[in-house]
Amino acid sequence: MADELWRDASLPVTERVADLLGRMTIEEKAGQLTGYWTVSAQPGEEVAPLPDDFGEPPPLDEVIRSGLGQLTRVFGTAPVRPAEGAARLRELQARVAAGNRFGIPAIAHEECLTGFMTWTATVFPCPLAWGASFDPELVGEMAEGIATSMRRAGVHQGLAPVLDVTRDYRWGRTEETIGEDPYLVGVIGSAYVHGLERTGLVATLKHFAGYASSRGARNMASAALGPREFADVVLEPFELALRAGGARAVMNSYADVDGVPAAADESLLTGLLRDRLGFTGVVVSDYFALSFLQDMHGVAGSPGEAAALALRAGIDVELPTVRCYGTPLVERVRRGDIPEEHLDRAAGRVLALKCDLGLLDDGWDIVEEPADFDPPELRGLARRLAEESVVLLANDGVLPLRARRVALTGPLADDPRAMLGCYTFPTHVAGRYPELSLGVEIPALAGALSAELPDAELTVAAGEDVMVTDADIEAAVAAARDAEVCVLALGDRAGLFGHGTSGEGCDAETLDLPGRQRELAEAVLATGTPTVLVLLTGRPYALGGVADRAAAVVQAFFPGEEGAPALAGILSGRLDPSGRLPVSVPRHRGGQPGTYLRARTGASSRWSSVDPRALFPFGHGLTWTSFGYEDLEVDASAPTDGTVRVAVTVRNLGERSGAEVVQLYLADPVASVVRPTRWLAGWARARLAPGAAARVTFEVHADRTSFTGRDLRRVVEPGTIEVAVGSSSEDLPLRGSFDLTGPERVLGADRVLTVPATVTATR
Template identity: 30%
Template structure:
């Protein structure tokens, strides 16, 4: 998503209830079916009026009394970009709650705040772009903070809950119209609009589609937004799956809203079509209904669509189909029935709820529920009983609260402005069980000098700007109404800066006035920003070491070096020499932390990330390691005081094996919104038992991870489903201040009745404190014929139990979905006969009870009938070195070598039935590039070479040719395993087999 507009014309007022002057047309009659009303209204619109509705900012139709309408209101974890609102934990933090009902209530609160804010500001839209259901399979992806989990079951359940809250429960009218993001196989930011992700059929059907299918089938979703990237070589905005899959899951019309700027990418950065007219026409035909492009200026998009109409690339039915879906959504939102809409605040005061006590309590509850206790080992202070875990903290302790995030409440790109905020430091200071608190941020305090003098911050009051009801421009472009930094020959006037190291050489500098150094549009550096932020962060810098020990300073947002000009510190021009600075450390942050820790009873180190730096939309992470400065802090604290707790507050996992091994206590929480500090204090003191569970695997090292764009989690052995190594902390992990036992795992009846698997397990609180457990049900195929997960989540339940209490938990799951897999040979979902373990436990690696279920299944899949129907190259069982690409611009997949000049694509096809025998193989292939391309195909049957051919192609990537290659050696009959090896710059689409009589000698 590109930056939002901060201002613009307000939509026209909505029409009053009642008939038009001359009559009450059918579209105004709320007693008629919505589909009938839509058709009547559509028929009254001119072709130009219909076309105009396809842009994000649809204009009013004054002659009919239709208001302007805008698709798109960000509401990922609260209302975003429209000013102050209740800020809930990041989406990944909501994922850590494993609590459907809590997430539903948050969705309801957010939906009500959308309605309440819209009543005061018509720029607030009711078509909300949330939630994100892309799964967090690679922990370095920049947008993981926006998703819920690495697992499709957990993701789908939480997305269903959130959309139900956003949508409301009325059968006819919707509180808001939620749109799922981002279709499909997205979360990386490296080359996000040009990179193609290769998604094999099994990964698509077993992993990608279920996360979207769950909430869509639940009936609370208005539509989806395609992602920027390409999948199998085809832009997501042209995905045939929008029609063949998505719109087959529900009887309701689903709106497809493009991502911002993506329509222009089709013929722009992606070069997929030759002209924008062709690109937009292809998107409309593929199922895109609303074009988000060029901000509020619809003229460019409409001109391209008009051009497509004139060229015959689209017709009026294509336009009408999209408008019909958009109008249906507007009817469901009550736009045309203002007096009947139950979600209008004027009709129901409850829908005006905004920053209410209930919403504040809900934000606190969510922040508490998201805290994950990763480790809690015994310590042995002189005044504590032997073997007592460090947490919860006893009352009355002297606490050292340290670290760069200890006194921060960080926001991310999709946050609203904070109405209120409590940092960990404030939360602990305010908690009645805290004895006393000393604070050390742990950042180094530095002065910067050059031969001309010392860097200074001119005396000027930094007045905070009043909220405008939209994004604060100060966060986007910096301040120009303040004097820039200057040089002084007087050392006594040198400014002290807090230098925070965020890893990878990236740092921020905060002046003594509490504001960060920021580069404004005029290129000058000022101490003006409240926090790093904005679409392009203007507050981050990188050092460029020099041979003499000095360093140049590069502004990361522009890539330009700084120079200390007479008029002030600014970006250097192209021909202008930058200034080399020397850094003088006035106070060492690690030493300050050690000093604070030495005088305390316990130390709370709060470390992690700033959600705007080194990993976010536009930027992937480069490592799982903590920034070096933060790594030094926990080590310094622990060396000074063994009672050290490390709290990682971050948008994703860290690889901290030494901290996990050496420290007595370790916690993780995503950035927890407005109540993060209060929640953390309550958990640390035991007022609230920790109950969060990890929604993604924490790996031990970067070396556990595949390449950033490897989406084939089966082949790369990624996530808890397939990872063969030992994780640092597994998916589903989380401890409590009490203990739980599991007993009596049983299956109802024969285990499966009418397609439903029913399992029950008893969970008992065996400790002395109340606590919350997340009971997790997994399924494992015992002897599968194809690679299957180590275990896969089937269901879960978060329960609170008093000491000694027992609860019987019953799970009912769709047996086919839980036990089945995608049979690539026959392009269908199937349940294989055999034994399955049904497992119950506290995490994916902490299984407490299991029971075996034998199922007849659908029968062992028959061999591939390749002699009769041939073999699609993309339908491989396994591969190495292969990449899926588009067979044509509209449908189908082909295969090419991922690194054509280095190694072949090796494709395995199991149990291929060649019948009475094959004498030749027909190879359908094309060039993988412009001009003439050459390559070679080798075919093996049961490991024996049976064919080899040099192939040449010309005419482009979609100009397929067929070559018939005779098989050599003994006849190839019956069921065999085939292996195809494709070398060179070629695309392989299909293999066909001619009868043995076609064999030729030679």
């Protein structure tokens, strides 16, 4: 109608939303805050942490009379083929639009942490592998490919990436993190966000904030965080992804920080996220997080109280399905217990996002017919990222493989699922359908290595159980004794809530290898046959006493559907290893938390009997060649609002081409608060032919030396800053310093967050 301004696509979003809100009843506004899980799991089938005592949501036809905010995982809850899923989503959207008097459809969301999480879709490497690549451009390209596939299927929002910084490797969801350095997480995560958003798909930053800092590395446990660590470590990746990535959605953390659950924390979701960081998008709840305010945290006595807390804090949408933001919310608004302006605020944000997505306009239901969720171009991206993410930790010369008689043993030697993390469809969902295929071709290491070494005599003695049996050990030892070289494949089986050794709810008590894998490794090593350890894991494991006896060690973090060919190509020498550790590999099984970001008092010293030094440090990774560093140049000084130029030459000293990840670290030897001994300030990937060199230049703004001071304001202090450049956080051959001069500066939300790097070929 002519007087319905909200239908006029030429008007500003704010005017359209204000007009629409003015026409809505309380029930209709609340309807925009609800999600609905149309294909819910059956009893006992866990695809999310599910509270059992809140009852089932009302039928969809009843819910949609007042409108609906989101449709939950139409593709990702049960196996459907692309065309079937698209038809189902189209039918549901038609019902939603027809069911409310404004004809407004829902936002459809899906998981996409390792690709579009639906049956037959490409399975990409897990986020730890993204971090290991140190290649934000490739990660962004992957994200764009994932998002393009999702948009064609009618999906509007992806629940990724995870920007939690790795703090304790025992946490089951370590595989979902990008690494233990906030700058690495922020840069890689921002590239992923930008890749999604540039296609029109809404990226969702999670879990805001502090989830990975839980006590004892227990899933959903309280987070042990002070305000300075929260600001300088936990928060930094979110700031980067909001500003550089342009994310339009944020998801809350399950954890409480200092007794306040994130879903009920107004100072976090409104004061910090919106008022200080300027976020204007939509905050969606993690699944059942509102119900958990009552059921788990005990800060609400009813669904209505939970709704009041969450709405006031700044949660705009309840996911995955309506519980608290339905009738309990409406009743409390009508009674005056919840200000209607809180309801208007949240509904307005949801409607603004729908407007941005074209869901308030005619023609919103035009969706391409998807035919193939695993096309060659996406498999190619999965292969490239898998290849770049494999890390060669150690090598005494046995690699590349030249032996004629090779034994491949271990529990993951011939298991395609060894390539898959928790947030992949075959692991997350398809396990409930044992008769179902994986949906995409996923080679196992045995087949890939056989194809890679056609002239070798390959004997496969694959174990039957990731926890390892006596029979597994006996078979592996026998195969190793008869071989010139043994490849021993160890690691994790991803799962959910205790049904795996890695994944959501699969936390570890120690960092020892799962089950009897260490015993298996020691038995194989005792044969005297040179042994290559291949680790397919979702976290770093303690390898002291094992890695130092192995001929070589290769680490892959759940490398996806093309992981086995990538591993085999590196073992054979066809590919150059170029991955670097995004997390440190501990020496001892009790060496947690063991990230490299620690103060001097956390280092090895005579004051403690515990040596926390990593076996393989953050940033470490070998290649088939070696690199030399020379000619460090550092500007002598800059004002506290200026920029310092750091330049270095890196040269390929070997006879093979290779890629070096040149890493820049800073240190603040005298500061007003305790600072880490060093932190990653920037990096650059340089691929060099034998004998070739490149000049790598970093532009370091003074803001990259900032930290949260004693008064909890972020400051840049004048003084000396130390510089170190090299190939890992411990291998830093070139060192220098510069002085920051002038007054102390207090920074705002517009501070400089990144360090640009350029790579120029030289002689």
